[in-house]
Amino acid sequence: MSVAVAFTVGLFNIGGEGQLIWGALAAAVAGRALDLPAPLLVPAALIAAAVAGAAWGFIPGVLKMYRGVHEVISTILLNWIAIHLVHGWLVAGPLAARGSGSSVSMAGTDPIRAAAWLPRPIPGSRLDLGLPVALACAAAVWFLLTRMWLGFEWRAVGAGAVAAQASGIATRLRVCQAMALSGALSGLAGGLLVLGTEHRYPGVFRTxxxxxxxxxxxxxxxxxxxxxxxxxxxxxxxxxxxxxxxxxxxxxxxxxxxxxxxxxxxxxxxxxxxxxxxxxxxxxxxxxx
Structure with a gap:
């Protein structure tokens, strides 16, 4: 859905991998640092993942609309920036798992709290609540794009930015909004992977x-x-x-x-x-x- 949202405004978001990485890291940090009960910790970690992905997706939207940088180029470069920043520095240094002392015990973050794990409705299976969350997000995006005025304006921008701007639509704002939502969905996917499968941010997370x-x-x-x-x-x-x-x-x-x-x-x-x-x-x- 992340790529589909960007397509709506006529952009090609190839930066889903980088946005997913930031979302996964944000969920891992929030799931470890926040001392909350499960009904609050899981949504808080997923919100952190979505916000991190949205921030990373917002950047190419701004570069496209205000500096004329093609989104394919900027998203590819941002993918590699995210990979090297997170894998080469953050999870190997400041956010790395610590042993009994202060030294780094392994690449990757500390495990998240058990309260942050996504519940598994079927015992013995790997199916968790990530699937219902993903389907709910798809339904929400469908409603936004087909039943709301904002979605209509996004589609109008994708069909013809010049005509949309001539009709009074703030094309720059709408493109940045769509790219932020696109990044948020990718970040949320990373958060679901951490909370449902990995339960930490591993040393290498190239899914x-x-x-x-x-x-x-x-x-x-x-x-x-x-x-x-x-x-x-x-x-x-x-x-x-x-x-x-x-x-x-x-x-x-x-x-x-x-x-x-x-x-x-x-x-x-x-x-x-x-x-x-x-x-x-x-x-x-x-x-x-």
């Missing part, structure tokens, strides 16, 4: 989910129902990749399937303008039959 989100958004048509459906398909393919080795198939075969799916979805959009141009040339006066 690739931020880049998978681009493919999911493309396949889902940048709509909430489509993204949810594509997300389940991608999740099933990724989960089955580890079992492919049992039948002698390399696990990277799952990535091949994902790549083919993206190619099949993107190909019509890539070649449609060319086909339209060729058809127009064939119908031009004097063209051979």
């Amino acid at each position: 690739g989910y931020g880049f998978d989100g681009i493919a999911v958004a493309l396949i889902g048509g940048a709509t909430a129902p489509g993204v949810v459906a594509a997300g389940f398909v991608f999740g099933a393919v990724r989960a089955g990749a580890t079992r492919l080795q049992l039948v002698g198939i390399h696990p990277s075969f799952a990535e091949l399937i994902q790549g083919i799916a993206v190619l099949l979805v993107a190909a019509p959009r890539l070649f449609a303008p060319l086909l339209i141009r060729l058809r127009a040339l064939s119908r031009a006066p004097g063209a051979p039959p």
Whole structure:
């Protein structure tokens, strides 16, 4: 949904990985530092994750609207800045887990409090409340984009920024808002990973989910129902990749399937303008039959 929200205003957010990293770190710090009961600690940690991701996503929006920096360039660079700042310094230094003394015992943060763990409704399974939270976020984004005036203005900006501005829409503000929400969703995803699976920020946290989100958004048509459906398909393919080795198939075969799916979805959009141009040339006066 993060990439889909950015698509709404006509931007391509490739910075989901960096926003996810900051969200995961914020959730790990909040889940460790805050001494609150579980009903308060879990929402507080998730809010911290969303705020951290929103702040990181807001930066490329501002750079795009006020300095003319293309969002693809800025988000790629911000990904690497986040990776090196967090992995190369924060979780290996100031925020690293400490032993009995003051020395660093391991890369990564201290474990979060048990009260911050996401509950698992089915004992013995890895399914936690992260799935309902993600579905609720998708429903909220769908309602925002299709039923609220703010969503209409975002879509108007994406359809034509010049026309939207001429009609009185504050295009700069709307783009920055959309990019902040896009980053917040990525940050929230990182928070759900920490609270539900990792229970700390590990030394290396390159999940690739931020880049998978681009493919999911493309396949889902940048709509909430489509993204949810594509997300389940991608999740099933990724989960089955580890079992492919049992039948002698390399696990990277799952990535091949994902790549083919993206190619099949993107190909019509890539070649449609060319086909339209060729058809127009064939119908031009004097063209051979």
